[in-house]
Amino acid sequence: MNTRPTDNAFARIDAVSAEMQGKIIDYLDVVAGHPEMQRVRTAASAIFAPSEGERLLDAGCGAGEVARELGAQVGGTGAVFAVDRSQQAVAVAQARHDGGPVTYLAGDVTALDFPDDQFDGVRCERVMQHLADPDAAITELARVTRPGGRVCVIDTDWASSVGDGFDHLDEVVSSFFTGHSAATAGRSVRSRMVRSGLRETSVLPVTLRFLSPADAEVVAPIFSRALMREHLSEELFDRFFSSVDRSADRGDFLYAFTMWISLGHVALT
Numbered sequence: 001m002n003t004r005p006t007d008n009a010f011a012r013i014d015a016v017s018a019e020m021q022g023k024i025i026d027y028l029d030v031v032a033g034h035p036e037m038q039r040v041r042t043a044a045s046a047i048f049a050p051s052e053g054e055r056l057l058d059a060g061c062g063a064g065e066v067a068r069e070l071g072a073q074v075g076g077t078g079a080v081f082a083v084d085r086s087q088q089a090v091a092v093a094q095a096r097h098d099g100g101p102v103t104y105l106a107g108d109v110t111a112l113d114f115p116d117d118q119f120d121g122v123r124c125e126r127v128m129q130h131l132a133d134p135d136a137a138i139t140e141l142a143r144v145t146r147p148g149g150r151v152c153v154i155d156t157d158w159a160s161s162v163g164d165g166f167d168h169l170d171e172v173v174s175s176f177f178t179g180h181s182a183a184t185a186g187r188s189v190r191s192r193m194v195r196s197g198l199r200e201t202s203v204l205p206v207t208l209r210f211l212s213p214a215d216a217e218v219v220a221p222i223f224s225r226a227l228m229r230e231h232l233s234e235e236l237f238d239r240f241f242s243s244v245d246r247s248a249d250r251g252d253f254l255y256a257f258t259m260w261i262s263l264g265h266v267a268l269t
């Protein structure tokens with residue numbers, strides 16, 4: 001039995017079983033707590049730079065912990081909207097509400113139910129990799145941001161995966177992410193921002209590193225045996241995980257991938 005949500009499950013959380021929905025929320029919590037992911041979020045927070053009194057949006061908010069942090073940063077004179085396509089994610093985020101100035105709503109990042117120029121800043125973390133049309137999402141994030149406001153998008157780039165101490169990583173990455181925009185989601189955000197008319201774009205790549213397969217599995221789906229058993233050929237599965245196991249036994253396992261924090265500004269009119 002697979003104990004980890006598939007990547008597709010994040011595109012449509014409400015369409016999977018109640019049991020899998022619970023696993024998805026648990027998984028989001030575990031990933032959010034991983035020190036390497038916290039390093040990414042700390043860097044993203046410094047770049048997004050929320051300040052008191054601002055009106056902000058967290059698009060694809062998941063369980064809402066970042067929205068709650070934003071709520072504390074904007075304070076009582078500000079406002080944060082936390083939107084997710086999944087009613088289940090919104091219900092969990094709402095249940096964890098801590099009394100800050102955060103409003104939780106169901107909504108689609110590619111068709112947001114907000115008028116133009118609504119927000120001083122918009123952030124969107126690990127959502128692009130699950131979308132069929134990331135360009136539509138970036139255009140929509142820019143639309144709801146006021147002139148001079150900023151859009152910050154944080155996403156994963158699985159094709160940046162590198163390893164040492166074990167073999168067959170490239171084959172596994174390309175097998176699992178075949179035809180999947182997730183493979184290059186992170187690196188492609190800046191060009192999407194430029195195409196959507198955002199100005200003064202900047203990027204910060206942050207490389208996450210893991211020194212054991214068990215640690216890597218927390219964040220990287222390709223190290224989940226349960227998930228990979230469903231996606232890789234038996235031959236590649238055996239070849240890959242035997243190599244990973246030998247590396248773990250020797251203590252020389254190393255895996256890293258890059259997440260990209262991209263920032264763009266809406267032109268002043």
Ligand SMILES: C[S@@+](CC[C@H](N)C(=O)[O-])C[C@H]1O[C@@H](n2cnc3c(N)ncnc32)[C@H](O)[C@@H]1O
Nearest residue numbers: 010011060061062084085086108109125126127
């Ligand atoms: C990997 S989770 C990341 C959640 C959160 N941003 C975080 O960093 O913990 C991806 C989230 O994107 C949401 N999502 C997927 N497609 C979406 C869409 N079209 N519009 C809004 N949210 C979407 C999912 O429901 C899920 O909560």
